[in-house]
Amino acid sequence: MSLSITRINVLPSTRTLASGVPFANKINHSLPPQAHGHGHSAGPRTDSPPTWAQKLSGSVSVLHVNTLPNTLVFSRSFSTSSRSSAQSGSAVGGISHHATTSQRHGPTGVPDFTPYRASDTSSNRTLSYFMVGALGALGASAAKSTVSDVLSNMAASADVLALAKIEVELGAIPEGKNLIVKWRGKPVFIRHRTSDEIDEANAVDVKTLRDPQTDDDRVKKPEWLVMLGVCTHLGCVPIGEAGDYGGWFCPCHGSHYDISGRIRRGPAPLNLEIPEYDFVEDDAKLLIG
Amino acid sequence: MASPIYSTIFKRNSVFVPTVFLAAFSFSIGFDMVTSAWWDSHNRGKQWKDIRSKYIEQEE
Amino acid sequence: MLSQAFPRLASRASALPRLSQVRFSSSSTQAQTPFLASRTAVFASTAATVGLTAWYAHLYGISFLPEASANTAAEDGLHPAAYPWPHKGIFETFDHASIRRGYQVYREVCSACHSLDRIAWRNLVGVSHNVDEVKAMAEEIEYTDGPNDEGEMFQRPGKLADYMPAPYPNEEAARAGNGGGLPPDLSLIVKARHGGADYIYSLLTGYVDPPPGVHVAEGMNYNPYFPGGGIAMARVLFDGLVEYDDKTPATSSQMAKDVVTFLNWAAEPEHDQRKKLGLQAAIILSSLFAISIYVKRFKWAPIKNRKIFYNPPKEAH
Numbered sequence: 001m002s003l004s005i006t007r008i009n010v011l012p013s014t015r016t017l018a019s020g021v022p023f024a025n026k027i028n029h030s031l032p033p034q035a036h037g038h039g040h041s042a043g044p045r046t047d048s049p050p051t052w053a054q055k056l057s058g059s060v061s062v063l064h065v066n067t068l069p070n071t072l073v074f075s076r077s078f079s080t081s082s083r084s085s086a087q088s089g090s091a092v093g094g095i096s097h098h099a100t101t102s103q104r105h106g107p108t109g110v111p112d113f114t115p116y117r118a119s120d121t122s123s124n125r126t127l128s129y130f131m132v133g134a135l136g137a138l139g140a141s142a143a144k145s146t147v148s149d150v151l152s153n154m155a156a157s158a159d160v161l162a163l164a165k166i167e168v169e170l171g172a173i174p175e176g177k178n179l180i181v182k183w184r185g186k187p188v189f190i191r192h193r194t195s196d197e198i199d200e201a202n203a204v205d206v207k208t209l210r211d212p213q214t215d216d217d218r219v220k221k222p223e224w225l226v227m228l229g230v231c232t233h234l235g236c237v238p239i240g241e242a243g244d245y246g247g248w249f250c251p252c253h254g255s256h257y258d259i260s261g262r263i264r265r266g267p268a269p270l271n272l273e274i275p276e277y278d279f280v281e282d283d284a285k286l287l288i289g
Numbered sequence: 290m291a292s293p294i295y296s297t298i299f300k301r302n303s304v305f306v307p308t309v310f311l312a313a314f315s316f317s318i319g320f321d322m323v324t325s326a327w328w329d330s331h332n333r334g335k336q337w338k339d340i341r342s343k344y345i346e347q348e349e
Numbered sequence: 350m351l352s353q354a355f356p357r358l359a360s361r362a363s364a365l366p367r368l369s370q371v372r373f374s375s376s377s378t379q380a381q382t383p384f385l386a387s388r389t390a391v392f393a394s395t396a397a398t399v400g401l402t403a404w405y406a407h408l409y410g411i412s413f414l415p416e417a418s419a420n421t422a423a424e425d426g427l428h429p430a431a432y433p434w435p436h437k438g439i440f441e442t443f444d445h446a447s448i449r450r451g452y453q454v455y456r457e458v459c460s461a462c463h464s465l466d467r468i469a470w471r472n473l474v475g476v477s478h479n480v481d482e483v484k485a486m487a488e489e490i491e492y493t494d495g496p497n498d499e500g501e502m503f504q505r506p507g508k509l510a511d512y513m514p515a516p517y518p519n520e521e522a523a524r525a526g527n528g529g530g531l532p533p534d535l536s537l538i539v540k541a542r543h544g545g546a547d548y549i550y551s552l553l554t555g556y557v558d559p560p561p562g563v564h565v566a567e568g569m570n571y572n573p574y575f576p577g578g579g580i581a582m583a584r585v586l587f588d589g590l591v592e593y594d595d596k597t598p599a600t601s602s603q604m605a606k607d608v609v610t611f612l613n614w615a616a617e618p619e620h621d622q623r624k625k626l627g628l629q630a631a632i633i634l635s636s637l638f639a640i641s642i643y644v645k646r647f648k649w650a651p652i653k654n655r656k657i658f659y660n661p662p663k664e665a666h
Contacts, residue, residue: 122292122295123292125295125299126292126294126295126299128647129295129298129299129305130294130299131640131643131644131647132644132647133298133299133305133308133309133312134312134640135637135640135641135644136309136313137309137310137312137313137316138313138316138633138636138637138640139313139637140309140310140313141313141314141316141317141320141633142633142634142637144313144317145317158471159469159510162469162471162509162510163510320629320632320633321629324625324628324629324632325625328440328442328625328628331440332440332441332442335435335441335442335443335444335445335446336442336445336621337445337475337476337477339445340445340446340449341479343595344478344479344482345479
């Protein structure tokens with residue numbers, strides 16, 4: 001019997017009485033925890049208070065409780081009564097007589113928690129800040145990986161990238177000849193220029209051009225001119241080795257490009273575009289893209 | 290009374306928050322290195338980078 | 350007993366009847382039956398249990414009872430043994446030397462009949478071969494490309510971006526060349542077959558003479574692992590069929606292991622990365638979970654522990 005009593009757990013302390021005493025069902029806190037052994041059989045914690053507990057002795061206060069309970073278990077958040085809830089059931093709607101002298105815990109009835117307090121709060125504080133910071137750091141790095149993974153989904157897939165670059169054998173193009181290759185669905189002009197053509201391209205006065213660009217800006221090696229074969233006017237494909245300037249001629253609306261692919265006459269506003277390219281394997285191959 | 294870690298890092302939020310981001314940055318690199326190192330040692334000899342050298346030499 | 354083991358639960362459960370009692374105490378003084386002990390609750394929970402059991406039985410059959418099946422064991426095929434693959438386990442990568450040998454077996458043996466449509470040459474780079482090797486292998490194959498300026502298709506040597514060449518131009522040609530049987534594409538075969546790698550290994554090494562009484566149709570071969578027993582594919586792996594360049598003895602079981610590893614890689618090229626990322630994610634997420642519990646308890650501690658006191662003023666008499 002006494003064993004089972006010691007195992008009664010107090011409910012979560014958020015559920016407290018108005019007096020601050022933790023609410024434990026069927027525990028009568030207002031009874032004096034007197035040691036018995038003087039004859040009577042009732043233990044200190046029973047639901048029905050024995051009659052001697054209600055004995056009028058010493059200073060007596062009589063409380064009149066008239067309100068009906070209007071919430072679930074505890075009718076009021078604050079109460080001037082220090083009665084425990086164990087009695088409230090029987091007190092509903094009636095008048096209860098209560099002896100205030102039977103309090104055992106002082107005015108609030110809260111147990112003393114001093115032994116549980118940390119002796120050194122400094123290390124506790126450091127630990128708490130550390131844990132909060134660690135949560136932030138881990139979360140930030142996880143969020144960063146998530147975001148970068150999601151973004152990498154939007155990048156071009158491997159099979160697209162595999163087709164995005166092409167290699168061209170340069171040895172197959174004799175001097176003074178054009179080669180047209182297809183790259184990402186567009187034609188690319190590759191011209192192996194003669195030294196005369198290079199001189200011609202350099203001789204032009206840049207200031208007179210519609211889209212001023214020197215020949216050096218347009219080639220990585222002067223003998224190789226690589227450019228997108230799309231007219232900058234309306235997207236036709238110009239014809240090679242044609243036009244008034246010895247370069248390219250767009251048959252659609254009559255734009256003339258020179259031997260460096262610069263616009264000289266006609267409606268086109270810009271020079272022919274230069275794609276990204278590189279010479280690989282000791283200049284034997286051209287890598288476009 | 291306050292520990293040196295507290296007074297240098299935690300006391301000011303203007304120090305604390307950049308420290309957290311810096312820690313996140315270095316942690317992601319360090320974590321990647323540590324897990325990769327363990328992964329590679331656990332799978333030693335099985336991955337391509339472990340056997341790659343054999344076939345490079347063979348080519349020459 | 351129960352209330353001793355779970356004192357909190359018990360006190361809460363006993364608080365329940367109080368709840369209804371207090372609420373209705375103005376109208377009735379009689380003690381109410383708690384809801385959990387009511388007939389309605391008993392009927393509802395019984396109905397829910399019966400319903401869930403019936404639903405489960407409808408979906409998956411009655412548990413603990415053997416099911417009658419129209420198939421014999423032979424018709425289902427022999428169940429393959431679980432083999433200790435080098436990549437079995439959540440921390441294990443593929444054995445890439447085995448993938449390389451397996452590619453050789455596929456190229457020299459399997460690719461005569463089976464296609465590998467979803468694998469491109471570039472996929473082999475950095476997995477089983479280096480870039481120059483793959484380029485050389487791809488260039489040995491002629492691919493049709495085009496159209497060119499004259500509008501005609503032309504042949505060109507393969508590039509890294511090309512996919513593995515198929516042995517037959519279409520399904521009909523494949524059936525015609527194999528006595529009516531269609532050799533399946535092997536790109537996803539490990540994922541597509543029940544038993545996965547174990548099944549394919551067992552199938553490749555499991556060809557035996559048909560037992561007495563088993564009739565195998567003309568042009569079919571007997572394999573106990575194949576559902577039904579009769580398989581159009583004949584045994585292909587014999588000892589010494591290929592010569593590995595790393596001097597591994599080419600026994601038929603070694604070749605089967607290698608080619609199955611290769612096919613497993615073909616079905617799951619992301620396999621190694623997936624397992625590594627899974628390890629990292631598990632570590633990060635579980636630490637995040639643990640620390641967030643600490644922080645939650647830390648933040649809630651003052652709220653959980655607070656007491657509200659009200660000291661009434663002394664009544665002036």
